Amino acid sequence: MATSPTVDGGVRTARPEQAPRVRPAAGPGRSRRAHAALARFGLFGAPGLLVYGCFVLAPVALSFWYSLTDDNPFRPHTRFVGLDNYRTLLTDQEFLTSLRVTTVLTAILVIVPNAAGLGIALLLNRKGWFYRAWRGVFFVPVVLSSVVVSIVWTRLLADDGVVNQALGRAGIGAVGWLSDPSLALYSLAGIMAWQMLGFCVVVYLAGLQSVPEELYEAAAIDGANAAGRFRHVTWPLLAPALTINTVVLLISAFKAYDHIQVITAGGPGSGTTATVAFLTLQTGFIANHQGYACAMAVLMLLIVATASAVVMRLLQRREVDL
Amino acid sequence: MSAAARRARPARPSVTDSRTSWLRPLAVTAVGALFAVPLYVVLADTFKPGPDIAPSPASLPTHPTLGNLTAVMDRPDHLFWVSLTNSLLITTLSVTGLTVLSAMLGHYLARTNSRWGRAATLVLLSGLMIPPQVILLPITHVLRVFHLMATVQGLVLFNIGYYVPFGVFVFAGFVRTIPVEMEEAAAIDGASAFTVFWRIVFPLLRPATASAVIFFGVWIWNDFLDPLVILGPGDGTTVTTGIYRAIGQYQADYGTVFGLMFLATLPVLILYLALQKHFVRGLTSGATKG
Numbered sequence: 001m002a003t004s005p006t007v008d009g010g011v012r013t014a015r016p017e018q019a020p021r022v023r024p025a026a027g028p029g030r031s032r033r034a035h036a037a038l039a040r041f042g043l044f045g046a047p048g049l050l051v052y053g054c055f056v057l058a059p060v061a062l063s064f065w066y067s068l069t070d071d072n073p074f075r076p077h078t079r080f081v082g083l084d085n086y087r088t089l090l091t092d093q094e095f096l097t098s099l100r101v102t103t104v105l106t107a108i109l110v111i112v113p114n115a116a117g118l119g120i121a122l123l124l125n126r127k128g129w130f131y132r133a134w135r136g137v138f139f140v141p142v143v144l145s146s147v148v149v150s151i152v153w154t155r156l157l158a159d160d161g162v163v164n165q166a167l168g169r170a171g172i173g174a175v176g177w178l179s180d181p182s183l184a185l186y187s188l189a190g191i192m193a194w195q196m197l198g199f200c201v202v203v204y205l206a207g208l209q210s211v212p213e214e215l216y217e218a219a220a221i222d223g224a225n226a227a228g229r230f231r232h233v234t235w236p237l238l239a240p241a242l243t244i245n246t247v248v249l250l251i252s253a254f255k256a257y258d259h260i261q262v263i264t265a266g267g268p269g270s271g272t273t274a275t276v277a278f279l280t281l282q283t284g285f286i287a288n289h290q291g292y293a294c295a296m297a298v299l300m301l302l303i304v305a306t307a308s309a310v311v312m313r314l315l316q317r318r319e320v321d322l
Numbered sequence: 323m324s325a326a327a328r329r330a331r332p333a334r335p336s337v338t339d340s341r342t343s344w345l346r347p348l349a350v351t352a353v354g355a356l357f358a359v360p361l362y363v364v365l366a367d368t369f370k371p372g373p374d375i376a377p378s379p380a381s382l383p384t385h386p387t388l389g390n391l392t393a394v395m396d397r398p399d400h401l402f403w404v405s406l407t408n409s410l411l412i413t414t415l416s417v418t419g420l421t422v423l424s425a426m427l428g429h430y431l432a433r434t435n436s437r438w439g440r441a442a443t444l445v446l447l448s449g450l451m452i453p454p455q456v457i458l459l460p461i462t463h464v465l466r467v468f469h470l471m472a473t474v475q476g477l478v479l480f481n482i483g484y485y486v487p488f489g490v491f492v493f494a495g496f497v498r499t500i501p502v503e504m505e506e507a508a509a510i511d512g513a514s515a516f517t518v519f520w521r522i523v524f525p526l527l528r529p530a531t532a533s534a535v536i537f538f539g540v541w542i543w544n545d546f547l548d549p550l551v552i553l554g555p556g557d558g559t560t561v562t563t564g565i566y567r568a569i570g571q572y573q574a575d576y577g578t579v580f581g582l583m584f585l586a587t588l589p590v591l592i593l594y595l596a597l598q599k600h601f602v603r604g605l606t607s608g609a610t611k612g
Binding site: 044131199294 | 346347349350351353354357358359360363364367378379380423424426427429430431434445446449451452453454455456457458459460461463464479480482483484486487490515516519543544546547561562566569579583586587590591594598601602605606
């Protein structure tokens with residue numbers, strides 16, 4: 001889960017009040033200042049930027065480059081193949097399936113924790129130890145490793161697991177939560193939604209607590225009932241929380257890997273739960289078609305960038321329109 | 323304020339009828355209990371004898387035992403201790419490096435008004451949304467060039483590069499809320515830029531540092547994919563990849579798997595229970611401060 005760059009403070013660097021107060025003097029003073037600025041950059045700016053450049057920017061650039069080749073560690077000569085990899089992708093049934101799987105997973109993962117998280121936050125929006133303690137419980141899965149969460153849920157949803165045992169006692173037959181190819185993707189999405197729920201609850205609670213009480217009083221005096229107060233006061237003021245949750249959920253859905261690897265390994269059947277992120281690594285590291293995998297990675301990056309830009313634009317416009 | 327006084331003063335103008343006010347705690351308890359079932363199962367199964375787990379995973383541990391935990395700690399291959407040492411080493415080194423580098427870089431960028439500074443900030447922030455899968459393939463090539471593939475140092479450097487944007491985001495945002503005058507005064511008094519930062523600025527950044535350390539710590543401790551790829555299949559095992567390997571090797575032995583999961587989670591869980599407020603703020607920081 002990466003936190004989104006939505007929050008406006010992050011991108012702004014220009015501060016009018018920081019304009020230089022002293023007019024730059026000509027002559028030796030100026031070059032001394034330039035030296036000091038360079039030293040400051042070398043000491044404070046360069047180390048972080050260097051590591052970021054080597055281990056993030058350079059690999060992104062390399063991904064673009066490899067995607068134009070037929071790179072494979074077991075072939076001695078790597079050839080430049082232009083856009084061939086991309087052309088193949090567009091007709092690759094496995095890749096098209098993974099796009100569909102990613103879309104379904106993303107839709108569920110953006111909607112379910114958002115909606116359930118808002119409901120639970122509304123329930124928990126009271127003072128006192130009781131509600132604080134439950135908030136603490138809902139947040140626990142956020143600090144757990146996705147591997148642990150995956151193993152526990154695999155046990156719960158196994159064909160002979162806790163859930164099916166309970167269903168059996170209620171006289172309902174066993175459900176193939178993770179073994180039925182048409183159901184596994186939804187179970188997987190549900191497990192990931194369970195882990196992300198606490199994050200959404202906390203962000204919505206923070207949003208709810210920032211709503212000024214006077215607004216509720218004013219709405220009550222104007223005769224608004226509970227539903228009216230929610231629609232006209234609470235919901236519009238939760239817009240920033242909605243933006244944050246949506247962008248964070250969107251990005252975590254796109255990079256989902258751990259749960260898929262541990263719970264279903266892309267199956268059951270052929271690729272019923274293999275997302276683009278999962279297929280990229282399978283193609284690159286297991287099948288060793290690295291050039292082809294990089295083409296998938298590049299497409300994935302473009303999709304993530306476009307989707308987050310569009311969502312942020314849409315939701316932030318709502319925030320401004322208030 | 324006493325509990326009675328708190329109850330007397332509701333947080334919001336009473337929306338619900340007093341006759342239905344018992345509904346809210348009831349609903350919270352019902353939803354919460356349902357939500358917590360998986361958490362209960364881990365706890366119950368950790369203290370249950372291995373053979374009891376598979377037939378009735380959700381039953382209470384009627385014959386509680388520490389056998390699973392001692393079995394994990396006494397394994398002849400030392401899987402648990404090797405994983406724990408590796409995870410502690412990787413997390414400590416990565417978090418320390420990240421905190422130092424991103425505090426310095428965040429402060430530098432927040433106080434720099436040049437075109438280059440703004441461009442660097444934008445490039446860094448765009449790194450917040452890059453999925454690791456996009457860079458993992460080329461990363462293995464880059465690390466091989468530096469002879470860092472399958473080493474702890476390689477993973478630590480990758481962690482620093484990958485999470486630096488988030489650190490800069492948190493620190494730069496915080497630096498902008500503290501006045502620049504103190505730094506200027508110290509500089510006029512002749513303190514070097516280095517002294518100004520470590521003696522004056524860094525102590526003021528404590529709330530941001532707490533958030534960043536918790537965020538980095540939890541993410542790197544729980545990380546699965548990056549150690550799996552970068553440390554490789556050798557003996558470079560962290561707690562998460564160790565658990566993953568244990569389910570492969572001991573498919574039927576759930577006692578071992580649950581014991582391992584419990585022990586691997588314990589450090590994070592204890593810290594979470596002790597510092598709950600900071601954890602919630604740290605893991606949603608950047609989000610809730612907006």
